[in-house]
Amino acid sequence: MPAVRMPDWRSFPARILHVxxxxxxxxxxxxTVVLSALAVAILGTYMSISIGGNLFDSRLKQVLAESSRATEQAQNVFDSDLATADPSRTDLEYLSASVQSTIRSSTTSPGGLGVAIYRTPGQQTPVTMQPGQSRGFPDYVLSSELQAAVEGNRGAERVWWQSVELNDGRPAIAVGSLLTVPNAGFYELYLVYDLGDAQQTLSFVQQTLLLGGLALVLLIGAVTYIVVRLVVGPVRVAAEVSEKLAAGQLEQRIPEKGEDVIATLARSFNGMADSLQEQITKLGELSRLQQRFVADVSHELRTPLTTIRLAGDVLYDQRETFPAATARTAELLHTQVQRFEILLADLLEVSRFDAGAVELEVEPTNLVRLVEDAADSMRLVASERGSDIRVVAAGGYFDVEVDARRIRRILRNILGNAIEHGEGKPIVVSVDSNEDAVALAVRDHGIGIATDDLTRVFDRFWRADPSRQRTIGGTGLGLAISLEDTSLHRGYLDVWSEPGNGTCFRLTLPRDLERSIRVSPIDLPPAEPTDDLGVNDDWTNKWEA
Incomplete structure (x- = not known):
């Protein structure tokens, strides 16, 4: 049975953030939903508080009116029945029970929980009426504050009330007033009214508001989704068509429906796409014609160039038999024909790059050995300019799948550039590797390149100093071709330079063409060589000079 993969809940916040x-x-x-929910919550809270306050005020007015009538009835009973009689204890207790019964029977307000009559403490009277209360009266809700307020109400007809809570959590109102019993003194009358019915009404209203608010928020969310979908849908289509156009599918267009703003946008976009397609097609055709022209011209020039080169070689070999001026002419002819031949080869290579007709021919290659061979081949030219080439290989002693011919051409180009502009100072070729890449760097200590010119180093036919005479015969295409060769290997070619401190080119190649390069194994510029690398005295003297 295959294992069930549980969802990673920790990734949900990141997914939501991405969406x-x-x-x-x-x-x-x-x-929209959040703001609507906030507005509905504020409005619902206000309505709930307002309705709750109105319900409480209404019930309070009803309770106070009921309590005032009950107090008046009780006082009338005591006054009328004891006005002519000689009260005794039994009569007072009977009268108290009669008063409680009268109050309960005359109460019209729902939620009445009973009546209690208590003697006000601290009195000396001829007779005393025993305190009494109806069955189930919640005497625990009578607070000392309420009792103190009622006790201090002597001589004034006033009803005191207080919001209380029953044992089961229901809200209630406790009302107290003061009665005067002839010959028996002052007694406190308390009534408690249950507000559970009002609380149920408020709970029902709050539940209705909550459900209505949730339904309203969901409805707003659904309407917003539909409206946004109608608006965003064409925008999404336009974005998808734009991506396809950018990918080269120039025939893609936005469907045109209706006559609204979206349709106008679609027509404008399609018109722009038509114009771009026409221009790109013209430019593509012009580029193909230009590439074909360069390739054809380069190819057609090879035959007469071969003839000129053969004739020039004959003249060059016999230059010692010619007069001095003629001999010099033969030498110049030989040099320029060689340069012309190299230029034609470079132009053909550039045309292949432009046409996308270049493929790598990879083979296992030891980069250190390749660098040493290239350095040896350039050492004679470097010595003629007064420069010494030194190879420092800290790593890279393994075979890498590369196109050796192209890597050798890159190395010869940047070595030739270092010799040309190194002003006879030492040149160091560094080789190193790490787990992802292998790299080589060519460092000279010549005139350097201005900061503003570094971005143009790899441009075709660009020279940092056009007035400077070339002695190696560069065509101005070497670095541009080197950059193309590097891109074919999925590597990168960097340059560092400071005026007066020299220049360094660094080539970084992946050890595996299917893997990406995280960091180059060689710094730019690389560290200077030291004595522990085996630098001889002559080299050290040149380096310090």
Whole structure:
């Protein structure tokens, strides 16, 4: 049975954040729903508080009116029945029970929980009426503050009330007033009214508001989703068509429907796409014609160039038999024919790059050995300019799948550049590797390149100093071709330079063409060589000079 992979809940916030950033529709609906929920919550809270306050005020007015009538009835009973009689204890207790019964029977307000009559403490009277209360009266809700307020109400007809809570959590109102019993003194009358019915009404209203608010928020979210989908849909289509156009599918267009703003946008976009397609097609055709022209011209020039080169070689070999001026002419002819031949080869190579007709011919190659061979081949030319080439290989002693011919051409180009501009100072070729890449760097200590010119180093036919005479015979295409060769290997070619401190070119290649390069194994510029690398005295003297 295959294992069931549980979802990683920790990745949900990152996914939501990604959707938030990537989806305009989700972001718009989410913001609308959140703001709508906030508005509904504020409005619902206000309505709930307002309705609750109105319900409480209504019940309070009803309770206070009921309590005032009950107090008046009780006082009338005591006054009328004891006005002519000689009260005794039994009569007072009977009268108290009669008063409680009268109050309960005359109460019209729902939620009445009973009546209690208590003697006000601290009195000396001829007779005393025993305190009494109806069955189930919640005497625990009578606070000392309420009792103190009622006790201090002597001589004034006033009803005191207080919000209380029953044992089961229901709200209630406790009302107290003061009665005067002839010959028996002052007694406190308390009534408690249950507000559970009002609380149920408020709970029902709050539940209705909550469900209605949730339904309203969901409805707003659904409407927003539909509206945003109608608006964002064409924008998404336009974005998809734009991506396809950028990928080269120039025939893609946005469907045109209706006559609204979206349709106008579609027509404008399609018109722009038509214009771009026409221009790109013209430019592509012009580029193909230019590439073909360069290739054809370069190819057609090879035959007469071969004839000229053969004739020039004959003249060059017999130059010692010619007069001095003629001999010099033969030498110049030989040099320029060689340069012309190299230029034609470079132009053909550039045309192949432009046409996308270049393929790598990879083979296992030891980069250190390749660098040493290239350095040896250039050492004579370097010595003629007064420079010494030194190879420092800290790593890279393994075979790498590369096109050796192209890597050798890159190395010869940057070595030739170092010799040309090194002003006779030492040149160091460094080789190193790490787990991802292998790299080589060519460092000279010549005139360097101005900072503003570094971005143009790899441009075709660009020279840092056009007035400077070339002695190696460069065509101005070497670095541009080297950059193309590097891109074929999925590597990169960097340059560092400071005026007066020299220049360094660094070539970094992946050890595996299927893997990416995280960091180059050689710094730019690389560290200077030291004595522990075996530098001889002559080299050290040149380096310090």
């Amino acid at each position: 938030w950033r990537a989806s305009l529709q989700f972001r718009t609906v989410a913001i």
